[in-house]
Amino acid sequence: MTSPATDAPAAKKVLLVEDDEGLRRLVGRDLQRGGYTVSSVGSCAEALELVMSETFDVVALDHFLGPETGLDILPALKALPEAPPVIYVTGSEDGRVAIAALKAGAADYVIKDVAGEFLALLRASIAHALEQVEMRRLKEAAERAVVEARDRAETLLREVNHRVGNSLQLVSAFMHLQSSSLPDGPAREMMRETEARILAIAQIHRRLYTSSDVRAVDMAEYLSGLAEELESSLRTAERPHHILISAAPVKMATDRAVSLGVIVTELVTNAFKYAYPHGQEGEVRVRLSHSGAMLALSVEDDGVGMAEDAPPSGTGLGQKIVRAMAASIQSRVERDATGQGTRIMLAFPA
Secondary structure: OOOOOOOOOOOEEEEEOOOOHHHHHHHHHHHHHOOOOOEEEEOOHHHHHHHHHOOOOOOEOEEEOOOEEHHHHHHHHHOOOOOOOEEEEOOOOOOHHHHHHOOOOOEEEEEEOOOOOOHHHHHHHHHHHHOOOOOOHHHHEEEEEEHHHHHHHHHHHHHHHHHHHHHHHHHHHHHHHHHOOOOHHHHHHHHHHHHHHHHHHHHHHHHHHHHOOOOOEHHHHHHHHHHHHHHHOOOOOOOOOEEEOOOOOOEEEEHHHHHHHHHHHHHHHOOOOHOOOOOOEEEEEEEEEEOOOOOOOEEEEEOOOOOOOOOOOOOOOOHHHHHHHHHHOOOOOOEEEOOOOEEEEEEOOO
């Protein structure tokens, strides 16, 4: 039983442009023995006509072509939609001809000799030019594959963020319903604080699946969205406060954005609970600024203030979370006691 025959690869097509008929036949036969399919013409006009109707893998272009030279046709060959490499063939040993051909876009040049030793050089130049074309094709194919793989990964990641964001939003809604059914007191406070923490992380995932870049978060947009949800969750008749956001247009990696979002959530929640007397309306201002290689975050209010050594008003969990998140972004928490109210600051590498 014989195995099925496999299709042999098609021979590469060479266009030979040479006005000397005898030399044209000699070079053509040599290239055919080398395995190429050869079409040959003797003038610029014939060469242009042929390349417009057929596709060639490489062009061997002579310099002297009657009243014209190969340099007259070379720009038109390089302007083709899929321009084949051009090997410039010249009988002149004037280096300026070769330099002009290379500047005009020739892939290589070969100097003819009377003995015909240039034929081997021409075959080698053609083989090298075709090899370069194949390497470029493979490189472009690999780059396309990388782009396609990246796009698929980003689409998948966007879908994951979408689902995680929706799930966290659902958990937050359940927490809100449950906290609403509880009487005022520590249990309800803890539920509301937990709801705010979940919202901070849900906002990150929402920004990621609606953004064109799933690797980073626009902090100005993120903090604005987070402020709206925190106000909705924390604002009550006893705490009718407003959150004001001033943020530089900074993009931040996801893990750092989560840390910063949790810090803002804890500090804003703390300001809502303790900065102002019950029933008094106040502002909580969040600022994110960029200076050189550093970013600075501040959360401040105009409330009753806090002593430097004051013990935690609640369980102290919020302060522990803030310190842990600050350490994760290479920062530490500082308090500015010079003005009215409370101002908490962090500086960290951008």
